[in-house]
Amino acid sequence: MKNKTVAAWLAFLGGPLGLHRFYLHGLSDMLGWLLPIPTALGLYGIQRVQALGQDDHTSWILIPLLGFTIAGCALQAILYGLTPPEKWNARFNAAAAPDAPAGRTRWATIFAIGLALMIGTTVLMASLAFSFQRYFEYQIEEARKISQ
Secondary structure, eight states: OOOHHHHHHHHHHHHHHHHHHHHOOTTTTHHHHTTTHHHHHHHHHHHHHHHOOOTHHHHHHHHHHHHHHHHHHHHHHHHHHOOOHHHHHHOOTSSOOOTTTGOOOOOOHHHHHHHHHHHHHHHHHHHHHHHHHHHHHHHHHHHHHOOO
């Protein structure tokens, strides 16, 4: 039986590593194995900023990958948590009754939804702000070079 609450928490906390995909679809799930790639690239971008400073152009591309991956996994946690029990059990617990306990929404599920909404939104907005700030700073820098 695949529990909706466990899946929501795994998507929120371990989603960038693909843990929710492995829980629901098994170790042969290709998306589960691909999710750590943008996570690792984003962490590498953070490491580059710490080592080389904020003017490193490669890190400008890599860091938002981590933010967008975290935000996407938070969205997946919200979707898992808001799935009706009948639909959840039909999809992930086909042999169970439509109202089986594994698909029910509990307080822990609601807490996972709320936390994923708050943190996922914050990470998404921070990633967008970082990306646009670096892009526009680069454009201004290039315009100054041309005008001189």
